[in-house]
Amino acid sequence: MSNTDTPDHAATATTAPAPLSNSGGSRVVVAACPSYSPDAVEAALTEVLDALGGLETLVKPGQTVLIKPNLLCPRRPEEAVTTHPELVRQMIRMCVKAGAARIWVGDSPAGLHAEKDLWSRTDMTTAVEGTPAELKSWDTKQTPVPCGDDLLAVPEWFTQVDVVISLPKLKTHSLTTMTCALKNVFGITSGLAKSKFHAKYPSPLTMSTFLVGVFAALRPHVSIVDAVTVMEGLGPANGRPRPLGVLLASRDAVALDAVACAPLRIPPASVPMIRLAAARGLGEMDLSRIECTGTGVPQLNATRMKPSLARYLRYIPEPMFRVTTRLFQLRPRIQERQCVKCGICAGVCPRHAIATQPRSGYPAVNPKECIVCFCCMESCPRGAIAVQLYLGSMVRLAQRVGKVVSPQ
Ligand code: SF4
Numbered sequence: 001m002s003n004t005d006t007p008d009h010a011a012t013a014t015t016a017p018a019p020l021s022n023s024g025g026s027r028v029v030v031a032a033c034p035s036y037s038p039d040a041v042e043a044a045l046t047e048v049l050d051a052l053g054g055l056e057t058l059v060k061p062g063q064t065v066l067i068k069p070n071l072l073c074p075r076r077p078e079e080a081v082t083t084h085p086e087l088v089r090q091m092i093r094m095c096v097k098a099g100a101a102r103i104w105v106g107d108s109p110a111g112l113h114a115e116k117d118l119w120s121r122t123d124m125t126t127a128v129e130g131t132p133a134e135l136k137s138w139d140t141k142q143t144p145v146p147c148g149d150d151l152l153a154v155p156e157w158f159t160q161v162d163v164v165i166s167l168p169k170l171k172t173h174s175l176t177t178m179t180c181a182l183k184n185v186f187g188i189t190s191g192l193a194k195s196k197f198h199a200k201y202p203s204p205l206t207m208s209t210f211l212v213g214v215f216a217a218l219r220p221h222v223s224i225v226d227a228v229t230v231m232e233g234l235g236p237a238n239g240r241p242r243p244l245g246v247l248l249a250s251r252d253a254v255a256l257d258a259v260a261c262a263p264l265r266i267p268p269a270s271v272p273m274i275r276l277a278a279a280r281g282l283g284e285m286d287l288s289r290i291e292c293t294g295t296g297v298p299q300l301n302a303t304r305m306k307p308s309l310a311r312y313l314r315y316i317p318e319p320m321f322r323v324t325t326r327l328f329q330l331r332p333r334i335q336e337r338q339c340v341k342c343g344i345c346a347g348v349c350p351r352h353a354i355a356t357q358p359r360s361g362y363p364a365v366n367p368k369e370c371i372v373c374f375c376c377m378e379s380c381p382r383g384a385i386a387v388q389l390y391l392g393s394m395v396r397l398a399q400r401v402g403k404v405v406s407p408q
């Protein structure tokens, strides 16, 4: 990576870095990785990094590296909500070999979770055990990063990071269709501020536009996607784990997300984040201009993931989003059998639409205030919040109407 291509994180506190150049073309490597066994992950990671020129072209001796997995909330690795610890562990080993002086691991979850609980349930504690890597806290002094009209807050230590290695989890997403390389960067911003942005940008299109701005401000040097087991259906927190058996990697996160659309059977341009990021020159989404190689390509193309609720929501015309979701009674539903009454969902709700019921102690959603941002679902450590969709047939009607009103 040339100097002009290198995101300067020390500079982000005052100004956003220039977009990555794609003049050399975009390359995505897909390696077969049939399981999370150490040998399988090491082999797949070696394949993708070698194909991208070797880790030593990214990490120089003496540098500080941030390994940024997706740690959405404290859920077990087998639930496929978070990046698997074996990928983090193998990545740490390779950074040690490359001579990194400091290796930091971390992510800011959705909602106010105790970091020790987050690290322990996601097995990040085990991932760093016996290595020189350090789990970094977001509960520390923050520094501002400009992002359009907004100011993001990131931990002050982030300005000391030389290289960011993003390790997203491939999942469906009810608002943004999918979460992969582009969206993983949002986790660098701190805590509850994330849900406030959900309130400010409540529709799929406005949120996607904002997320592309976040990516432009905080983009990583390389993204390596955990798609060994992915999440399909009601992602990013309530879907079903599904084996896919690959790792994907690229320095171009837009190209990576475009290639990752294959198992969803959707064109990259139908995902607002990908379309908007490509339009801003942040990467390549045209599959005919992306060089895609690796032992996992056949497996990626042969797999079919069930889509999320976004397959309906994307057809709702932008100005009608709020009124339509209300009309269709789309809202979160607390599943009391799974709920442990921790109150995290109420704390994360940017509209204060969740209150504890005085008699039962369970949370309840006020539908008049709910903007269907899905923050509560993403933050629930027990997966106890589902989507209520009584009027499913009307949603399908919206899909048909939307096709007429705003064809994409
Ligand atoms: S639904 Fe229950 S378990 Fe989930 S965050 Fe809310 S209070 Fe906690």
Ligand code: SF4
Binding pocket: 332, 348, 349, 350, 351, 352, 353, 354, 365, 369, 370, 371, 372, 373, 374, 375, 376, 377
């Ligand atoms: S109750 Fe509604 S507004 Fe509040 S976090 Fe959940 S989805 Fe968002």
